[in-house]
Amino acid sequence: MGDPDVLEMVQEEERRAGSEERFFEDLSSRESSFLISEEPRFKKDEQSKDSIFFRDGIRQIDFVLSYVDDIKKEAELKAERRKEFEQNLRKTGLELEIEDKMNSEDGKTYFVKIHAPWEVLVTYAEVLGIKMPIKESDIPRADKIPFSCMLGPLKLPRNVKHPHAEYFTAQFTRHRQELFLIEDESSFFPSSSRNRIVYYILSRCPFGIEDGKKRFGIERLLNSHTYSSAFPLHDGQYWKPSEPPNPVNERYTLCQNWARFSYFYKEQPFNLIRDYYGEKIGIYFVFLGFYTEMLFFAAIVGLACFIYGLLSMHDNSSSTEICDPEIGGQIIMCPLCDVMCDYWRLNSTCLASKFSHLFDNESTVFFAIFMGIWVTLFLEFWKQRQARLEYEWDLVDFEEEQQQLQLRPEFEAMCTHRKINAVTKEMEPYLPLCSRIPWYFLSGATVTLWMSLVIACMVAVIVYRLSVFATFASFMESEASLKHVRSFLTPQITTSLTGSCLNFIVILILNFFYERISAWITKMEIPRTHQEYESSLTLKMFLFQFVNFYSSCFYVAFFKGKFVGYPGKYTYLFNVWRSEECDPGGCLVELTTQLTIIMTGKQVFGNIKEAIYPFVLNWWRRRKARTNSEKLYSRWEQDHDLETFGSLGLFYEYLETVIQFGFVTLFVASFPLAPLLALLNNIIEIRVDAWKLTTQYRRPVAAKAHSIGVWQDILYGMAVLSVATNAFIVAFTSDMIPRLVYYYAYSKNAIQPMKGYVNNSLSIFLIADFPNHTVPSEKRDFTTCRYRDYRNPPDHEDKYFHSMQYWHVLAAKMTFIIIMEHVVFLMKFLLAWMIPDVPKDVVERIKREKLMTVKILHDFELNKLKENLRMNSSDFAKHLIIQENKVHLAKSAT
Known part of the structure; x- marks a missing residue:
């Protein structure tokens, strides 16, 4: 050579040795000068109001912060915090662009637009362990189901249902960028991942040292009102597609194919929901959709049982005897209250007895057992659906997100001690147990007090019904009832309807106040992390709402009419009011009425509130903001004027669904139409939630989740409890067991076995044995009256003691409960064993x-x-x- x-070779080697260093120095200087001088390339008035880019039209806005000048004493401190915070954000590599308040529609709000460049995205994608595609998958999709051609009208277009191809994925590593399928750096990371990365940086970025402690995190700045809001942008308008250079408007696609009420029969675009809102919101809609699909089968069976009761209503021997003037018309019943109430004929409850047969017939037992099996299948199939979702959404190896384990700003502010974290080996704030115990006691006492208040309100409603019962009875059970005049509005039904409506109003009022008190109590407990805060709030809210919504149903199902006593020796509430009695046909009709009013009222009120409340607030906020119509109403200003979904937005959605699940399962033996009402509500609920999330709320920060969390354990607990409650309802609330005992043991008519059942189920009381303070004011020439119980007649040596038939019926009820529970639990365990948690x-x-x-x-x-x-x-x-x-x-x- x-x-x-x-x-030349030596010189080339020297040039190559210094090239990298010069390149990075030049890149660093160009980035620094660019960040210092953020000169717009064109005027603002030339920018589209739907633009989601910086003024240069190139860098996409990933997050927006807003604030208003504060005229209070802390204005300088807040300004200093913002300055420090934004400088530190720039040091992490984020790029910021500030919109002056003079450019804002309201003339007083500043907007800080944030863009995450490629180097920041790849760095934090590795930190967060985000999985990205490395090769297109050769595994065919598993979305083909039998008879799928028949479900064509329910399907969405393939490009909406599956917006992207399936890929093999791996955790992103910036040192292996060549491995990943990077065609365009600007679109490689979806917008949900971008805003998740930026929020991760925002939540850890420091803004100064105060009181000797390092302060950091956007949440603390929001709590102190240094910033008024922080949110990622929607990618466009929901009513029209975006125009270039804006990316594809997924918000518009969701609105057209998901948030429209006319699409109530269509499947949901779960993959698109996940891409746009993140896995945590996506899995909620998957759960709600799956629950609604399973309700379809329960609703069909429940409707069939109701139709059976409707068709057999006129052939029911019990109501036939009650309505017969020669049988029910000749039976004189004892007064339903003291002094004010008169005697009445049994056939005055004719229509009520027929109505009772709709829900208390032979199909009741079958439906109670069916629902015990249904709830098991629902939970087991949901575990399979969840496992399939974990695979499809790359959540198989998912561990709880670090931001869920991040310390809450309130916890750090209250901590005066520090200790070494056993995992990270770093010093962190620590709150001794002795400092928390007083708040735990206060929390427990407050929850107990409010649950006691619910019970007290329920007792007040009972007192109301007892107080007005005599008034209704004096009007409705007068001479007309003794002249065979039949009316559906008996005193029991009338007081039940008014009492149920009053109880529902009380429930809503108590729920309104408790939501705020429970949030305040949970903050006072000073939970360490956001996850601990949500778990604590979940426990409080569920316990309270369980008692609030179900206590009246439990009372009617298991207590009303069970401790009444008998004429001449009634039991009294507070020694003033006589205990409530059930209708001669049992308390099942009243339980059905109570359940229908509370369940339907809650669902209708909830949907109206969810739809109207954010709509009205947003309209008013836009009306106040649009004071300068000549100015550009930009994309970030439009989103700023929307409602905030909040960190607990999904919490209340899950809570609403779980409470509905309780109505469907715990008392379904008394009301087979409950699954149908829940189905109709959920069909509307899905579209209402989709509509408000897409059109009325700011875009939430994307978050990961691989399950529905603690709610799954709550559903399992309610499923087990529902078996017991339905067994007890069939045994003690319905009239099924006494009829079966009469049919097999006491009937004397082989041709018509149920003939004479009504007369057999009523005991005889001698009017002369009435105490003076309870005898009706109207004098009658009757010597005896009848009442619902199994007691010995007046001429028996043990008069008014329980007869042998009472003990036979009681034994039959207990036997039925034991058999039904064991049969249902056995089938539940067999199904749980047979159905694998993860499909093969x-x-x-x-x-x-x-x-x-x-x-x-x-x-x-x-x-x-x-x-x-x-x-x-x-x-x-x-x-x-x-x-x-x-x-x-x-x-x-x-």
Whole structure:
């Protein structure tokens, strides 16, 4: 090799050695100068109001902060905090652009727009362990189901249902960028991942040292009103598609294919929901959709049972005897209250007895057992659906997000002690248990007090019903009832309807106040993390709402009419009011009425509130903001004027669904139409939630979740409890067991076994045995009256004691409860054992994907190693030649 060639090779090596350093120095200086001088490339009035970019039209806005000048004493402190915070954000690599208040529609709000450049995204994608595609999957989709051609009208277009192809994925690593399918850096990370990364930085960015402690996090700045809001942008208008250069408007696609009420029969675009809102919101809609699908089967069976009761209503021997003037018309019943109430004929409850048969017939037992099996299938199939979702959404190896474990600002502010974290080995705030115990006691006492208040309000409603019962009875059970005049509005039904409506109003009032008190109490407990805060609030809210919504139903089902006593020896509430009695046909009709009013009222009120409340607030906020119509009403201003979904937005959605689940399962034996009402409500609920989330709320920060969390345990607990409650309802609230005992043990008519049942179920009381203070004011020439119980007649040596038939019926009820519970629980355990938690095909897919991912990574590393070895060997050979030539040149010079 000649001397010129050797010299050129040496110079090339020196140039290459310094090129990287000069490149990064130049890049750093250009970035610094760019961040310092953020000069717009064109005027603001030339910018589209739907633009989601900086003024240069290139850098996409990933997050927006807003604030208003504060005229109070803390104005300077807040300004200093903002300045420090924004400087630290720039140091992390984020790019900021500030919109002056003079450009805002209201003339007083500043907006800080944030963009995450590529280097920031790849760095924090690695930190958060975000999985990104490395190769298109060769595993076919598992969305083909039998008779899918029949479900064509329910399907969405394929590009909406599956907006992206399926890929094998791996945790992103910036040192392996060549491994990932990066076609365009600006669109490689979806917008949900981008805003999640930016929020991660915002939640950890410091803004100064106060009281000797390092302060950090956007949540603390929001709590102190240093910033008024922080939110990611929607990607466009929901009523029209975006125009270039804006990316594809997923918000518009969701609005057209998901948030429209005319699409109530369509499936939901779960993958698009997940891409836009994140896995945590996505899995809520998957759960709500799956629950609604399962309700369809329960609703069909419940409707069939109701139709059976409707068709057999006129053939029911009990109501036939009650309505017969020669049977029910000749039976004189004892007064339903003291002094004010008169005697009445049994056939005055004719229509009520027919109505009772709609829900208290032979199908009641079948439906109670069916629902016990249904709830097991629902929970087991949901576990399978959840496992399939974990695979499809790359959540198989998911661990709780770090932001869920992040310390709450309130916890740090209250802590005066610090200790080493056993995991991170870093000093962190610590609150001793002795400092928390007083708040725990206060919390427990407050929850107990409010649950006691619910019971007290329920007792007040009972007192109301007892107080007005005599008034209704004096009007409605007068001479008309003794003249065979039949009316559906008996005193029991009338007081039940008014009492149920009053009880529902009380429930809403108590719930309104308790929501705020429970949030305040939970804050006073000073939970360490956001996860602990949500778990504590969940426990309080569920316990209270369980008591609030279900206490009146439990009272009617298991207590009303069970401790009445008998004529001449009634039991009294507070020694003033006589205990409530059930209708001669039982308390099931009243339980049905109570359940219908509370369940339907709650669902209607909830949907109206969810739809109207944010709509009215947003309209008023926009009306106040649009004071300068000549100014640009920009994308970030439009989103700023929307309602905030909040960190507890999903919490209240889950709570509403779980309470409805309780109505459907706990008392379904008394009301087989409950699943149908829940189905109709959920069909509307899905579209209402989709509409408000897409059109009325700011875009929530995307978050990951692989399950519905603690709500799944609550559902399991309610499923177990529902078996017991329905068994007790059939045994003690309905009239099924006494009829069966009469049919098999006491009937004397082989041709018509149920003939004479009504007369057999009523005991005889001698009017002369009435105490003076309870005898009706109207004098009658009757010597006896009848009442609902199994007691010995007046001429028996043990008069008015329970008869043998009472003990036979009681034994039959207890036997039925034991048998039904054991049968249902046995079937539940068998089904749970037979149905795997993870479907076999999902297990195989997971194994296949792991195998392919390992193979792809192995091949990538192997090829990289070979290339490095080849380059190193080439460089080593060149290095030897250079060294030999240097020695040769030195010798020649010498």
